[in-house]
Amino acid sequence: MNKSKIKAFFAEYERRFNDSLAGKPLDVNAMTADFAEYIVGSGPTGVMGGKNDETYRQMIRGNEDRYRKIGAKYMKVTNIEVTELDDLHAAAKVYWDSGYNKNGELITIGFYVIYILTFVNNDIKIFAFISGDEEKVLKEHGLVVEEKS
Numbered sequence: 001m002n003k004s005k006i007k008a009f010f011a012e013y014e015r016r017f018n019d020s021l022a023g024k025p026l027d028v029n030a031m032t033a034d035f036a037e038y039i040v041g042s043g044p045t046g047v048m049g050g051k052n053d054e055t056y057r058q059m060i061r062g063n064e065d066r067y068r069k070i071g072a073k074y075m076k077v078t079n080i081e082v083t084e085l086d087d088l089h090a091a092a093k094v095y096w097d098s099g100y101n102k103n104g105e106l107i108t109i110g111f112y113v114i115y116i117l118t119f120v121n122n123d124i125k126i127f128a129f130i131s132g133d134e135e136k137v138l139k140e141h142g143l144v145v146e147e148k149s
Contacts, residue, residue: 003082006092006117009034009124014077020064021072028057036118036127044133070143071101078110090117100143107141 013034020026032052039056040049050056079095092115100107116128138144 006082006090006124007080010077010080010092010094014075017064017075021068021074023068026061026064028060031060032057034124034126036120036125038127040128041131042129043131044136070138071107073099073101073106085116088119090119091115092117100141102141102143107143109137109141111137 012030016027016030035052035056037052038049039052040047042048074097076097076099077094078097081093081095083091083093085091093112094115095110095112098109098111100109111132111134113132114130115126116130118125118127135144
């Protein structure tokens with residue numbers, strides 16, 4: 001396991017995300033190439049999983065559009081803690097600093113995501129991730145409106 005290669009992987013992931021937020025065309029091929037053929041995610045709404053296919057590509061496009069609409073200006077990796085699981089797997093706890101424009105004011109939010117990585121053919125692929133309650137935090141900062149039922 002090469003920790004510097006993992007850090008370089010997430011630096012590229014960050015760069016592509018920020019390019020999209022800045023209005024550059026989203027490189028969906030590169031974004032989906034960061035993920036394994038099947039991805040599992042766990043968060044406050046439960047566990048989900050799916051193939052890295054056209055549906056996943058559409059979800060990535062939708063997420064990027066949503067971030068821009070709610071005023072996202074940047075996502076910056078501030079730290080990465082890597083835990084080797086075995087010769088072919090690692091967990092990377094990636095700390096992010098995110099900035100949003102809300103009525104001309106910069107709102108910053110720190111968070112982390114745990115990514116579970118596999119190393120196949122010397123490539124790094126994300127096959128699982130664990131995230132916190134992003135929706136709750138965005139609502140607390142007034143970046144998204146709570147839906148009334």
